[in-house]
Amino acid sequence: xxxxxxxxxxxxxxxxxxxxxxxxxxxxxxxxxxxxxxxxxxxxxxxxxxxxxxxxxxxxxxxxxxxxxxxxxxxxxxxxxxxxxxxxxxxxxxxxxxxxxxxxxxxxxxxxxxxxxxxxxxxxxxxxxxxxxxxxxxxxxxxxxxxxxxxxxxxxxxxxxxxxx
Numbered sequence: 001x002x003x004x005x006x007x008x009x010x011x012x013x014x015x016x017x018x019x020x021x022x023x024x025x026x027x028x029x030x031x032x033x034x035x036x037x038x039x040x041x042x043x044x045x046x047x048x049x050x051x052x053x054x055x056x057x058x059x060x061x062x063x064x065x066x067x068x069x070x071x072x073x074x075x076x077x078x079x080x081x082x083x084x085x086x087x088x089x090x091x092x093x094x095x096x097x098x099x100x101x102x103x104x105x106x107x108x109x110x111x112x113x114x115x116x117x118x119x120x121x122x123x124x125x126x127x128x129x130x131x132x133x134x135x136x137x138x139x140x141x142x143x144x145x146x147x148x149x150x151x152x153x154x155x156x157x158x159x160x161x162x163x164x165x
Contacts, residue, residue: 004128009121009137012076014089018069020076021088021095021115022122024133027108028053028061030086035063037101038088045093048073054083054130066091080122082131084110096163114138 014020031051038047048070051061060077064070069089076087086109088095095115102109114120118139124131146154158164 006126007134008124008126010079010124012079012087012120012122013072014117014120015068015072015091018072018089018091019093019095019115019117020120021086021090021099021102021112022076022080022120022133022136023086023102023112024084024110025051025086025106025108026084026110030106030108031061031063033106033108034086034088034102037105038090038093038098039065041098041101042093045090045097047088047090047093049086049088050074050077051086052077052080052083058083080124080131080133082124082133085133 012020012022031049034049038045038049046066046069048064048066049062050070050073053059053061060074062070062074064073069091073087073089076089077085099112099115103112113122113133114136116138121137123134123136125134155164
């Protein structure tokens, strides 16, 4: 047994028009609970859920209502290869529509690392025992502060989406 640790960045696949939620949970029933939360919060959502079991057979557990998005969630979780992580890939809904329900209704969810449509790199530590998510790089670094023009555009975008009056 070695105490050697490596760190790597794993890029998540996010299909065009989709969002991804990556988190950490602790129990096999998580995959079904997440399915129920997304389906119950946004009935028209198309999504896939993958959960990486961390003991016993250590399988990637899968649920969803869209075959393509289930497959993308599976590939993402297999690439991250860290126990007790989950990935939701969703279209026709935004994470804001179900994120609070995940955090408040799914007792086994420990952490939500990100909920985004941006490019994501997952920072994973690897040991002889397995992998663990250290954090994520969500999108790009800031390029400056918003100007008044940017502020007006931000407010217009939020109103276009229906998030503000």
